[in-house]
Amino acid sequence: MEPHNETQSSQFLLLGISEDSSLQSFLFGLFLSMYLVTVLGNLLIILATVSDSYLHTPMYLFLSNLSFADICFTFTSISKMLVNIQTQSKVITYEGCITQVYFFIVFGVLDNFILAVMAYDHFVAICHPLQYMVIMNLRLCGYLVLGSWITTALNLLQTLTALRLSFCTDLEIPHFVCELNQLVLLACSDTFVHDMVMYFSAVLLGGGPLAGILYSHAKIVSAIHAISSTEGKYKAFSTCASHLSVVSLFYCTLLGVYLSSSVTQNSHSITRASVMYSVVTPMLNPCIYSLRNKDIRGARRRLFRVKP
Template identity: 55%
Template sequence: MDPRNHTDVTEFLLLGLIQDPEMQPLLFGVFLSLYLVTILGNLLIILAVISDPHLHTPMYFFLSHLSLGDICLSTTTIPKMLVNIQAQNQHISYTGCLTQICFVLVFIGFESCLLAAMAYDRYVAICHPLMYTVIMNPQLCVQLILLSLLLSIVDALLHSLMVLRLSFCTNREVPHFFCELAQVIKLACSDTLINNFVIFVMFSLFVGVFSGIIYSYAQIVSSVLQMPSAGGRYKAFSTCGSHLSVVSLFYATGVSVYINSAVAGSSRKAAAASVMYTVVPQMMNPFIFSLRNRDMKGAFRKLIRRISLL
């Protein structure tokens, strides 16, 4: 089969999670509900952090940006899927697919770096409490946000530009509910060695960031266990436990999807598993970070009272 140059490719087909027509309305309802809960929950966190002066601290500063990233990542993938189901049209343009790849990578990378920044914040707060306000000053917090955004944009642009050099054959079916980088690369007829090498390098950096987070929490656990007060230990574990659960869900699923896609090549399983790091954490983050946080619950109550008085 002769390869076609990518300039001839005008669109791809997103096969989605389920191809059974009878299941499409159920899938539409489930993902619409997930999306609305994600938007509402994360928007409430952002508004609560902005409106309550008690939450103007590095931890909540990072949390509000994580919520913003959650909203953006969910908006990059879910609405297009809902439109395709409603219109019974699986097509996505070549430009739209490339744009989706770029933005998904930007926000996944941004969340990954933010989780690392939040882990560092908790490490300083628990392991070096006397130096916390000096180390975690507003300038450093802003610099960490900007660095996270810069790294994620560079990573996304690198992968997107590498896709531009590929040629595609007549098979344009992406076995996914969005244009996932690895699945699009598999459709190429031209040599993808460089693309896969870049993915491997970036994946290694991804694992390196995760290792840094694990190291931070290992130090945190060691410091917490040395606390004489049982109440202090409980508060520290309660604060860090929610963050660690989000980190575990996000990273563990991302790593498993990459390994499954690279080794087993099971596209359908990878598509289903990707929901666990592109949809579920973004919906669960507001609940995980807020339900056991007294400050957040107080801020929510104040915010709801203000809204009700409008």
């Protein structure tokens, strides 16, 4: 039997954002601060939504789920990087890498679905305001949230196909997180089946929610355009302005990273750009929703018993 250099169980090396040792302390402090801000901001939204009965509405139910998904997404993205910087190690086990791949996909896709559900909520609120309470009833809202969680949690197919890959001796991942496409680039075995599954899942789980978001906002823009009064147009637009900002930030950075990866070989540039959708966007979401939402600001003041 001829010797070969493939393996099914190995350790990988996460090279991180920069290999410059003089920058590691700065990067640790920066990303730890960003993580704490993300957790604090999103946790405040969840606490305000749960504690204030005025916010027990479909919109804030979806927003609290988005905040929880953002906390988990950020933890999955940078927790291992922070540990590696602190311990001055770049190693992640094969099992740890596969686990990180799974949860990175789960919470990334969950963000897509929750954003799509929120877009539908805004569509009903603006295009069918008189029927809003009938359409967005408690049962439907529960089904939408539960369906989003179940669909993403059962997204095992991509991870299972990754388990079939064999890897060469070069196990360096030029990233701060184990991403599926990075593992495929390291594989020595045939990746055709895996590539087909990955593209199909991307179209179904990524393109599906995006199509729903675009359709909902197209209908919203059409409905706003039909409103005769300027005040009515402003009120309708302000209803979905925060959500539109979050959607634009998330999808523009996400698509920018993956489109640029197809035309450039600079892996470190792609890695740094990935920080935008995996770390920066979840951190900015609470700020965007709080700055443009009087209900959230009011609930936050009542949560801490602060007079306006």
